[in-house]
């Protein structure tokens with residue numbers, strides 16, 4: 320029979336979102352077989368490694384590979400905690416130079432919002448988990464998902480578990496978690512396919528838009544990938560206002576979605 324390793328766990332702040340109510344905000348006993356790593360233990364308790372920035376075992380900082388012998392007190396912290404950990408090695412990777420995302424299935428509306436804000440966002444409702452992991456690894460993309468199992472995959476280094484199901488609230492979560500406000504480039508991407516859009520004039524698009532639109536607008540955008548035409552129709556003001564809620568003072572170019 321493998322030996323049972325007993326320890327106590329305490330998760331802080333937003334990491335409690337992953338726990339059943341009875342263990343939130345308090346120290347609780349936990350058991351695993353053998354000599355598990357801290358990472359295995361934390362993930363067995365329900366918290367993906369992509370949410371963990373700092374771990375103390377019996378008061379000492381450790382990384383994910385530390386092995387448990389039994390009897391340890393483990394304290395686990397997310398990013399943005401009040402704890403002063405200056406000078407200690409943090410476990411989450413440094414922010415990427417460019418924020419790119421790959422989204423799990425059923426997150427199509429969030430994908431469109433992120434593209435609207437200008438973020439390179441891959442999404443398909445046919446992606447399998449292995450495909451998402453592969454894309455994230457290959458392109459150094461941040462995985463956004465409602466599935467904690469996907470974030471426990473060892474090859475996923477940057478990810479975030481969406482707490483909410485409403486797309487607008489999800490956008491707020493992602494913007495706050497990754498401090499995206501300064502990185503908005505509104506209306507620079509096609510909401511439908513993620514391609515970059517370029518400005519153009521009426522002459523190029525006249526044959527591809529309704530006559531009514533040709534009469535009322537003279538500036539347009541075209542997607543470099545799918546050729547979709549955008550113009551500053553009634554939808555534009557609504558979308559621009561939405562973006563300004565997240566990044567006040569951002570400059571929303573004139574040309575936009577209809």
Ligand SMILES: [Zn+2]
Nearest residue numbers: 509512542545
């Ligand atoms: Zn497109």
